[in-house]
Amino acid sequence: MISDRYFEDLVNRDENTWLEFKSYWYWDASNNKKEEGWNELLKDLSAMFNTRSYDDQVNGRKYIIFGYDEKTRNHNNYREDRHGNDITDLIDINQLKDNLVKKLKSRFLCYPLFKGSSDLYDIESILEIKAINYKDTTNLVLIIHDAPYLLQSKSNTGKGTRSGDIWLRKLKSDKTPENDIADHAQVSELLEIIRDIKLKSYPEKETTILKVVEAFRDKNLPGADIISKANERSYTTGICYEIYSVESEFSNPIYFLYFTKYTSQNKTFDHIKNLDLINKNEKVFILLDTVNKKGGKIDIDRISYIFKEFYKKSESYYIENFSLIKLYEELFNNDVFYKGQTLNKNFIKPYTEESSDKTADLLINEWYTSNNHPLLVLKGSGGCGKTTVVKNFIKSLYSSQSNINVLYINSHEIINDIMKMDKIEDIFDFYSILATKNNLRKKFNKKLLALSSDNGNLVVVLDGIDEVIAKKGSDFDLNALIESIFNDYSGNLNKTKVIITCRDFFWDESQNIGNLKTLRLKPFDQKLAEKYFAKVFNNESKKIRQSMAIASDFKINDGKDEPESYIPYILDMIKENIVIDDNSLNLELKTEVLQYSSNVHDYLVAKSCEREIIKLDNLEIDEQIKIFNRIAIEYDGILNERHLENILDSMHATKNLNKFKDHPLLVHDNGNLSFRYDFFATYFKCLYLYSFFANEEFDSIDSTKSNLLIRQISFGNEFTLMLKTRLGTSFSEKLKEIILFLVNNGYQINHIQDGNRLMLLSSALFILLLDMRNELDKNERTNLMREIYEKDGYIENLSIVDLHSDSKNIIFDFKGMKFNNCLFNNYDRFSECTFDEHTIFKNTVFKPKLSHKGLNTNISNFNIDFSTCNTVGLDDLLEKKIALKDMKKDETRRNVKRIISYFWNNGYFTDKLEREAKNRFKNIYQTFENLCDIGVILAKKQSTSQKRQDTLYYISDDYLDLRKIFEENNSCYELESIIKKLESY
Template sequence: MDKNSSLSLAENYPVRVKNWKDSIIYEVYKLTDGFDGGKDFIYIHDSSNQGKTFGEINSKGYISKPESSIILIDKPALKDVEKRKENISKLFGTKFVYFVDEFGRNFLYKDCLLPYEKFNLPIYVNGLYDLEEEHDLPALEKLKEWYRTENEPLFIVSGHGGIGKTTLAKQFLDQIYSEERDQGILFIDSKEIINELSRNSKISDVFDFYRAQMDVDGNDSSRFNKDLLKLSIDNGSLTVVLDGIDEVIAKLGNRFDVQAFITSIFQEYSSDLRKTKFLITCRDHFWSEVGKKILLPEIILKAFNSTLAHEFFNQKLAGDKKRITNAMTIAEKLAIETTTKQGNAELVYIPFLLDMIGYLINSKSEDFTLTKQITSRYLSSENHTDFLIAQVCDREIIKLGGLSVDQQIELFIRIAISKDSGIDLYDIKQELQKIVAEPDNALIEKIKGHTLLVCSDNKIQFRYDVFDVYFTALHLVYFFKQKDIAALNEQTAKVIAGYLKYDSSFIESVCERIEINDDLLLFCIEIIESAADYEDGNNLISSIVSLLLCLLQKSDSSQSNTETRTDLIEKLFLKGNELVGMALIDIFGSSSAKPIFDFRDRTLRDCTFDNYEYFWECPMNEGTRFESSQFNDINPRAGVTIKIHSGLFSSTCDLTQIQHLLTEKEEEEAQNKETVLAELLKVFRLFHQRGNFYPRKQEEVRKKLSAVNLLPILLEKGVLKNYKDPQKPTMRQFKVSDEYKSVIDYFEQGSPSLELFRLAEELS
């Protein structure tokens, strides 16, 4: 209908029937062209009884021209799928019978489906994952099992950087294509489209990713509109892989609404057809928080065990047993020791490190040894990855005509922190001029062939996306070690704000290389004071706080407590008796060291709290006051009660985003106050007789007020007092304090009792 504006849906159509009891499930769409022509479209559900369904449709006269009607059916899980079409064709008397995905592909969006070129990975080792009671299960088989399962539209592959998530996704797509050549496949690399996505004020739909990918590709082919994209995905014509979605989470922050994005997949891209398939890869520390809120099928990819490492080297080194043995010897020294669920010690191997070892072995250099010292202002001989990077760069020195190890590292840092996660070939000479005096075209050609790099679409990028993170971390480590405020520029400020997130593996990797001390604190204060000069100043400030919290925890976990954390932020933000300009953004997670601060008797001015989920756990009292501050997404964690006093937020604060919390709290307090007031009146009425309060036996009071929870509190506050009657000294009694005599007037005349209302306020 979109392609032919003369067509319209006939009156009283569509007709939808879902008689599951009698297995009569179908939909009829009658299209008219305003003249005598038109088309009848009939969808027959896979669970329908064909004879009964045809009989009902025919008896009700839904088909005007049976011989030209178009029948759409689901593709059955049979070997001879064409047989199903033949049977339907004979029954309905039409030759126009199509599977839903087939019809969509051939007549609606054939030109929109991009051609697929198999990745044909030169080396592939099937990664492993664990379940609760089973371990070392093949990841690729799990993905293939999910792909064949109906009504499971979304699957997550998570794991550490460089562990093989992208490789697994590519191998999975190649296998799908080998089995189903007609299947449309869309592989979206988040790293490629991040800058295009950043143009949007909000990202919450798959179509945002598709549109960004097409814009980056600059493809002249036909494009899906949003409705066609939904249809193609929903009927199974298109399988989508979103690779490295953590890149979007990290760099776009709150602008990427992950929950809305996931919800849209289930609500907008998955209907009764149950064919939708989205595969998402993401670093585990980014996905962990999302996974708490939305339960999705997921596997966490494991590092290689020794068997897989050996298999990898067997492929990488073409079965050369001597070189395989040498590679395994080196790999074992760089392996990480872990404990299995069975309690056994096991060595595991990071795939991208194995690939680097394979390269060094293949370079046929006999002096490759782990005992060699490296000299670099960026790299440490103690760090396994640093050591291999140094070895690789050392091998490249001859080829690159004297570009030293550190000069290569400088280039890699520029690539990592570049706006486009890569450097355009037209700009590479300009970047090199900041490193070497006169770079020539020959040097650029050599750089294009560097082992750690790839050059495609006139852009130089890393061979492994893990290097983006690795060299970005090296850049920040060097920056914080140098402590030169003149080195802070817009680019570095964006890197700090975008990457240094609380309780992430990235921030931990930075903290492993630097120490907290007074000099670093003074440098961080300089950064905070300069934050106003940068576009993302609040995120910059929050990232500095997150870094120092991580360093505080790392320096001595026993010293990381509310007192020391509060002392830290006071050093950073205290002016007089006010904390000024503090920002706590995207601070959440399951960290054992809860990042809370003592705000008692403090005024906090010009502060920002955004997705700081520990806000309500920070100690506050009547002396706590927020002035000119902003709040967003600070819902209390499970089991945490909000406590608000009347002067907590001044009128200068922006409370728009938390007004729902304040309203709920006010309603809760009003309801609670009514409950407390009712209980107080029960207590006072027990003592009220003949226009006054009289003592009552303790035993009688406790018995009659057994359901009143306030009794112990009232005794503690002196509202009720122990009383000894001189005439009856052995009798144990309670009496009401004279301070509350005004309650009698409340009973008898309805007069307001300030003491009663104040007590109810205090106890609610």
């Protein structure tokens, strides 16, 4: 109600955009101009309706006061015209409002649509009409509350009114108000205000407790009926509530009352009590949203006190607490759910393409705290840090909220189980796999899992969904998964929060269903890359400079005016002195040479070449690649214009000379050209050899290809890694056939010099084969050698040169074998091969270095035919004659990996009970004890369900990067440092 004092304040003001005075009604008692009056009234009302008040004192309300003359300050009875005659249309205020609402609905539609409709939503509550007795007369006040839409004319009705018009009030130059039609800029400004009003006071989607009530019934009173008692949603008046009762012939009714964030508590309580909607002698659960529409926390104690006075058996709960306590709290008490594990201490917060000011974690938190946005997709190229960003977010979330649970699903770790299922199309499918894998006795059913998510008790993370898409194919329905999140998991209270991480290549951006939010992670810029290395190397400037120098070979430059950037995963591998290309990009490029979807370098090259085709009509991508290959092979990446012209002339492409001089992959300086990055010389040599192998051009082996293979191939080097990654492990069988064919003169390679022919057949091709089959053990490796090189009981023409294998002992079992016309040169694991009294070498050259530092050998003088062999590289080893194999070290490595894997579960290192750990490793307990001694495994006291103070073992924060032996590589720096420390035990 409007108080006398407030009304007096209003009439003492001047007219403005939110206040208008009318001395008399729009038509007189004779009704001669009633229709014209209606038109004028509707125009004034719509203009006032669309105008937004900036006066805090009126709280967004606008007023038209009838029966007051602002010039004379006189008050008139609003029911009478200027002649003192009664206007019959104004006698019944309720009827007047009904007529006004009908006219508005017939003449106007809402703009923009609200809840998918052009109807005037809740217009009856937005408009109020009050009769005010003041100074011996009665004024009529039309009150207009802020609405979630504007009024837009439906058709040409009334003087100067056209279809589509949006009227508003504005101030003239003399500061007096007038009605006007809003222009485009004014409408845009109004729509911005409308968005704020809707966010604050008008939800697009109604919330309901029905599924909570159903779940309570199913658990406690199966077979009982659920009866909807009342449902009132007036966001203008604040009377917002929902009432259900659970009724059974075997028990008294139980009432559920829902107060939303928009509920005016006292007003709604009085409304419910006056209408006697709840039996005051029965049990009542009062369920509340946690925060009100302004973002403040709802005072549950106050509401509980208000209701307890009248409803003695009432209990008040925030909805998420009620569901957690009454329905499924015990189901969260298992290792399937995230328990706040420690994360990567070297985390650097990246940015996204959506903001250059806010880091990704801030944007994810904004999404998390927003209303009715159930799904966030975090996209990005492979290795850009999606998993790390999400894990750090859920860590901070878990630390700050006591009643939150996280279901973190690492697709990679359950992909084998996923492949066994016919179809995957629901979050519950993923949960079921985890529950089965962990042998859970108490499990969520689908309804409760969806409810826990909808109530805000559960955050779901589907990490690496691209792997499911790639391997499951059509049996994984991504659209069905998204639709289930919006429909099944976000159907009641709109608190559902699901995060999906996915590579760009696999995510179709057209799947923008509902309020789906997407963020795309950017790679690190130079500043973040340096910050990362500073953090991992404790600001040691020398190591930072060394790391950035390596990283410079792998920086990304998209050819635009953008700064160069770095993939975080690559930076992490540089830290380990391992470089891995791990990038999938959703492209369609015309090339048969470049593996652009899986190789970041191919992507850059392909995009650069494609850009030249579009901009300058240059050669096709693969033709450009052929030119770059020749530049790398014939000129090692540096040449002058004349050399380039000769290359183009031989390819009948001389007209493209100037286009290549301006190519983004080349630098042109004073008539000379070179690759923009030194790395590209090696890169294009690798592409050339890849095409040679892939196209099986072995009958065309010439000195160029032979020399290139001999110079570039070395076990475990960067070039060999690049080449075998391109060829794929399946090519190894074909490579073996090629070597066998060449060894047996299947191709005419006699034109290649004898020395080079020997080096090609073994030092190059055989070492490449060994690298591609690096999973072979010593015996399998030896059998492979014999299969290729053994003739008439002798290993013939074997040449092993520059074979170094620090990460893996590439050794052979030479027991009982005979060698003839062979070469061992700079093969530092030769001494670790096994020999016996039957091993014999003839016509063989041994050149240093043939042993690893500090190692001896069991080869003896009896194994060498000194009359035909050159043993300069063996002299020192032959004197020592000490067996070499370090069995203890291998055994230690196996035991350490076994122990570390015990703590690894679903993407995290977890805590383990002392008694369980000791029992599990009683056969290798000495190694377990040693790991405790050097600080890899630590102990702590903590209360558990079994004991008040129990001892738990856990992996030290300093060794969290041991995760890499499960997620990325067979070894890592931390594992190797542990093995080294244990050597002294």
